[in-house]
Amino acid sequence: MATTSEDVESTYEAFIDHVKRLHYVGDAGGVLQWDQQVMMPDAGTPARAKQSSAISTLHHELLTDDQLAGWLDELGDADLDAEQEAVVREVRRDHERAVRVPSDLVERLSEASSNALPVWKEAKADDDFDAFADTLREMVDLRREYAEAIDPDRDPYEVLFEEYEPYLGIDTAEAVLTTLREELVPLIDDIAASDVTLASPFEGTYDDDTQHALVEAALDTLGYDWDRGRLDTAPHPFSTGTQFDARVTTRFTPDDPLDALGSTIHEFGHATYTQGLPREEYGTPLGDNRDLSVHESQSRFWENHVGRSRPFWDLFAPTVNDHLGTDATPREFYEAANEVYDDNLIRVEADELTYHMHIVLRFEIERDLIRGDLEVEEVPQVWNDKMEQYLGVRPDTDAEGCLQDIHWTNGAIGYFPTYSLGSVLAAQLAHHVDADVDDFDGTVRAGEFGPIHEWLTEHIHRHGARYTTDDLIEEATGEAFSADYFVEYADEKYRDLYDC
CATH class of the missing domain: 1.10.1370.30 (Neurolysin; domain 3)
Structure with a gap:
C-alpha cells in the first residue's frame, strides 16, 4: 500500500505507462480494422483474422495483468487529484470487466469477427441470409458467453449494452x-x-x-x-x-x-x-x-x-x-x-x-x-x-x-x-x-x-x-x-x- 506522496507518484507513473501501452495496442488494432474495411484485398482475410486476434489477445493480457490489478488496489485509497481519480475509475471499470473474460474467448471473438466480414459481404451481395446464419449464430453464442463471463447473474443484453454506454443505463x-x-x-x-x-x-x-x-x-x-x-x-x-x-x-x-x-x-x-x-x-x-x-x-x-x-x-x-x-x-x-x-x-x-x-x-x-x-x-x-x-x-x-x-x-x-x-x-x-x-x-x-x-x-x-x-x-x-x-x-x- 502506497503511504507517502512519493510512493503514490511512483505507483501512478508506472500505472499510467502501462495504461498508455494498452491504448496504443488497441489503436493499432483499430488501424487493422480500418484497413480491412477500406484497403485490404479480399483474399487477405485469413491472415488479418490471425493478426487481429493476436492484437486483441495482447490488449486483453495488458488489461488483465496482475501488476495492473495491484496498482489499481494501491491507488484506490490514495490521495489523487480529480483527473487521476477519473483515469483510475475508467481503467478499473475496464479491468474488472476484462479480467472475468478468458483470453481464449477474446481470441475467438476477434477471429470470428474478422472471418465474418467477407461472409456477410457475400451473403448480402447474393441476398442469401442462410449463407450468413451460421456466422450470426456463432457471434450471438460468443457474445452470450462473453456477457455470462462478466456477470452471469444479470441480463446478458444489459451487460453487452454497457460495453458501449456504461453510465446512462x-x-x-x-x-x-x-x-x-x-x-x-x-x-x-x-x-x-x-x-x-x-x-x-x-x-x-x-x-x-x-x-x-x-x-x-x-x-x-x-x-x-x-x-x-x-x-x-x-x-x-x-x-x-x-x-x-x-x-x-x-x-x-x-x-x-x-x-x-x-x-x-x-x-x-x-x-x-x-x-x-x-x-x-x-x-x-x-x-x-x-x-x-x-x-x-x-x-x-x-x-x-x-x-x-x-x-x-x-x-x-x-x-x-x-x-x-x-x-x-x-x-x-x-x-x-x-x-x-x-x-x-x-x-x-x-x-x-x-x-x-x-x-x-x-x-x-x-x-x-x-x-x-x-x-x-x-x-x-x-x-x-x-x-x-x-x-x-x-x-x-x-x-x-x-x-x-x-x-x-x-x-x-x-x-x-x-x-x-x-x-x-x-x-x-x-x-x-x-x-x-x-x-x-x-x-x-x-x-x-x-x-x-x-x-x-x-x-x-x-x-x-x-x-x-x-x-x-x-x-x-x-x-x-x-x-x-x-x-x-x-x-x-x-x-x-x-x-x-
Whole structure:
C-alpha cells in the first residue's frame, strides 16, 4: 500500500505507462480494422483474422495483468487529484470487466469477427441470409458467453449494452426509445397524411468522382483537419482513429448525392470529436472519447442540426449546384435534405424521424437474440414483420432487410441504442449551443464554424472521459439528460415543413 506522496507518484507513473501501452495496442488494432474495411484485398482475410486476434489477445493480457490489478488496489485509497481519480475509475471499470473474460474467448471473438466480414459481404451481395446464419449464430453464442463471463447473474443484453454506454443505463435507453416511438409515430402519420410535396432537385445519376469532390468540399467548409485525417469509401460508412489521425469514410449512391453528403457530414462529426480530444492526454482515458452516446451526439449534431438546417443550405447550395450541375434554390435543397420517406427500408438512408424506428427494430431483435427469446433462423421473418409494423414497408429481399447492417458481423451487439441516445443528446446540446453562440444561424450561414467548434471543444471534447456520461451532460448543459429537446425540435421543424 502506497503511504507517502512519493510512493503514490511512483505507483501512478508506472500505472499510467502501462495504461498508455494498452491504448496504443488497441489503436493499432483499430488501424487493422480500418484497413480491412477500406484497403485490404479480399483474399487477405485469413491472415488479418490471425493478426487481429493476436492484437486483441495482447490488449486483453495488458488489461488483465496482475501488476495492473495491484496498482489499481494501491491507488484506490490514495490521495489523487480529480483527473487521476477519473483515469483510475475508467481503467478499473475496464479491468474488472476484462479480467472475468478468458483470453481464449477474446481470441475467438476477434477471429470470428474478422472471418465474418467477407461472409456477410457475400451473403448480402447474393441476398442469401442462410449463407450468413451460421456466422450470426456463432457471434450471438460468443457474445452470450462473453456477457455470462462478466456477470452471469444479470441480463446478458444489459451487460453487452454497457460495453458501449456504461453510465446512462439500459433503463434510460429503453425509456428514450419508448418516448421516441410514442412521440414520433403520430408525427410521422400526420406527415404521411399531409398533401405537401417537398422539392426533389436531383435528376439522373452522378458519378463517384463528382460526388467525391462534393463531399470533400463539404469537409473543407465544415473545417475538417486534413493534416490529421483522410477520406475513403467503405461498404458501410464509419470513422475511426485518434486525435492525431481521425479518418472518415463514405459511400456513393448514383441517383442520390444527398446520401453521401449526409453520411460524410455525419462521419465528420465523429472525426471532429476525435480530433478535438486533448493531444497531450493521448493514451489515457483523459484523451479518449466518452463512449458512444456522446460520440453519436457529435455526429448527429453536425449531420442534423447543421447539415440539415436552412442556414447551411443558404451557405452550401451554390457549391452543390457548381459540382452537380443542378440549379436549385437553398429552400429546395433544404426540403430535399429533410424529406420524410414512405419507403424507408435502409437505416443509413433513412430520414431524421423514421431513423429511430429502425433503431427500435434492431434493439428489440438483438435483445431477444441474446436473451434466447428469438432463434437466428427467425430473424428475417421477424425483421420484415417489424419493418411493416413500425415503418409501413416490407423488404422484398434480405439484402435490404436483415443483412443491411455490419454491426452484428463484428459482434457489436448492444450498440444500436446509442444511435438514438446520441440523437437525443445532440438536440439538447444544439439548444445550448444556439443559446451560447451569438447568432448561431448567421454563423452557419456565413460558414464561420469556429465558434461552434470552440463551444463543443470547451464543453465536450476537451474533457475526454474525465466525467461519466451523465456528469458530462450536466457539466456541458447545466441539466440532466432529457429527450424533451429532441421531441420539441422534431415536432416544430417537421410540422412547419409539412404544414401539418
